[in-house]
Amino acid sequence: MKPPEINKMNSKHIAYHAIAVGVLALLSACVSFDGIQSQSQLKSIANEGNAGIFAQQQGLWPASDWGVVIGGHELQALIDAGLSNNPSLQAASARINAARAVNAAVSANALPSVNASLDSTYQRFTEHGLIPKPLAGTYESNNQLALNASYELDFWGKHSAEMRTAVSQEKVAEAEKQSARLLLSSAIARSWLQLARQYQQLALSEQQLAVREKIDQLTLQRLKAGLETKSEIQQSLLQISSIKNDIISWKEAIALTRNQLAALLGAGPERGQQIPTPRLQTNMAIAAPANLPLELISRRPDIVAARWRVEAGQSEIDLAKNQFYPNINIVGFAGLSSLGLDNFVKSGSSIVGVGPTIRLPIFEGGRLRAQLKNKVAGYDVAVATYNQSLTDALHEVADQLQTLQTSEAQAKQQIIAEQAARTALQLAQQRQKAGTANMLPVLAAETALLAQQKLSLDIAIRHTDSQINLIKALGGGYDSKAESIASANAASNNFSAPNKPEAAQ
Structure with missing residues (x-):
């Protein structure tokens, strides 16, 4: 007792x-932070913010296998290769690892800190100080072995604010990586699509050249027979030269696109030469969805990243406010201390102590308020960026839906035009076989059909390109049937073209 x-x-x-x-x-x-607060308001669509953050927390990013729908397993293999080898994605992974390291360091701040120290100094003690005789004026060692501990009492939520900030920054890094993946995969798909267009346009141009050369031969025969003039020959040569220039341009475009694909795959130009010639089914029926639930916007990684930046900004404000409150630490030590090594391990050399350490800002010359204002301003920037990103995303999706519907309407009209050109060719062939017409009308009709086929190809490519852009605008692949069901059950407004929805306050 x-x-x-x-x-x-x-x-x-x-x-x-x-x-x-x-x-x-x-x-x-x-020291007060009264009067310092944000006036910004987050735009919202249904529960898009919470849904997006929850989806990312659960690892529910949209699947990246949508390339199969566009170009089959050949395109998907290119996308997978690009996602595994691209240096920009490797840099994004490094940023995630750095953010996780910061997260771990911040997490350690909430735990007690314990460390050991050993100090031993051989010195002469002054004769005019605190050390009395007989030690005064002598040489002796001053020794201390101690176990030191400290623990910060988090009355104001400082550690939780630090943790929220660190977690938000880690999630931003993860969302930015996902955004980079989406941009890269869509860029690969669009380049592959253009390569398919260039090869098919090249093939059609070569067919046009073959037909034009036949017309040129017949024109020469008719000129020798006195049925044509030299001006017709010159006109034919002009058209042949134009087609040959087109062929040269398509071959150059193919080479450049292969180089571009190689760069997107993170490889040298030789990798581009190894890519098989794309085989795109231009007649595949890919219908534009009539409605898409607005909540799909929440999957976009750039939207999720912007939302996490808002979360980080709010946590940094809370952390800045914590600087206005007292900082209270409990510190303690236990160990041995003595003058001279001969007494170091004796029981009388033991030391122990515990007590609080309190620091409180009283006058900081406005520094703390300035820091808080800076964090509030940063939060306002994050909110404005998020709101703008949301508005841009809504318009981007609506634009792509409109383009898809327009290209579908154009495709229907082009089918009629191409069929008419095909029928005209068949009729010309019948007349030529019956002997009521020569070969020139047949070749002219074939030239017209090839021109219509080029137009059909460009419309089909534009439609597929818009589908890729829609996938990118929605943050990843989507199942049109599943999204239609989700759309029917959605409580909020839906995307629909041609009207472009505005983000609601």
Whole structure:
């Protein structure tokens, strides 16, 4: 049992600490953050923000296998290769690892800190200081071995604010990587699509050249027979030269696109030469969805990243406000201390202590308020960026839906035009076989059909390109049937073309 004197001293010690804490709490009113707050408002569509963040927390990013729908397994293999080898994605992964390291460091701040120290100094003690005789004026070693511990009492939520900031920054890095993946995969798909267009346009141009050369031969025969003039020959040569220039241009475009694909795959130009000639089914029926639920926007990684930046900004504001409050740490130590090594391990050399360390801002010359204003301004920037990203995303999706519907309407009309050209060719062939017409009308009709086939190809490519852009605008692949069901059950408004929805406040 402790003597009454010790209990009395401990009671006084505790009372002094309590009084000190109370005084410091009162003094904290000297530094205030009153009047510093954000006026920004987040735009929202249904529950898009929470849905997007929850989806990312659960790892529910849209699947990246949508390339199969566009170009089969051949295109999907290119996309997978690009996602595994691209240096920009490797850099994004490194940023995620760095953010996770920061997260781990911040997490450690909430735990007690314990460390050991050993100090031993051989010195001469002054004869005119605190050290009395017989040690004064002598040489001796000053030794201390201690186990030191400290723990910060988080009364104001400082550690939780630090953790929220670190987690948000990690999620931003993850969303940015997903955004880079989406941009890369869509770029590969669009380049592959253009390569398919260039090869098919090249093939049609070569067919046009073959037909034009036949016309040129017949024109020469008719010129020798006196049925044509030299001006017809010159006109034919002009058209042949134009077609040959087109062929040269298509071959150059193919080479450049292969180089571009190789760069997107993170490889040298030789990799581009190894890519098989794309075989795109231009007559595949890919219908544009009539409606898409607005919640799909929440999957876009750039929207999710912008939302996490808002979360990080709010946590940084909370952290800045914590600087206005007292900082209270409990520190303690236990160990051995002595003058001279001969007394170091004796029981009388033991030391032990524990107590609070309190720091309170009273006058900072406006520094803390300036820091808080800076964080509030950063939060306002994050909110404005998020709102703008949301508005842009809504317009981008609506634009792509409109383009898809327009290309579908154009494709229907082009089918009629191409069929008419095909029928005209068949009729010309019938007349030529019946002997009522020569070969020139047949070749002219074949030239017209090839021109219509080029137009049909461009419309089909534009439609597929818009589908890729829609996938990118929605943050990844989508199942048109599933999305239609989701759209029917959605409580909020839907995307629909041609009207472009505005983001609601």
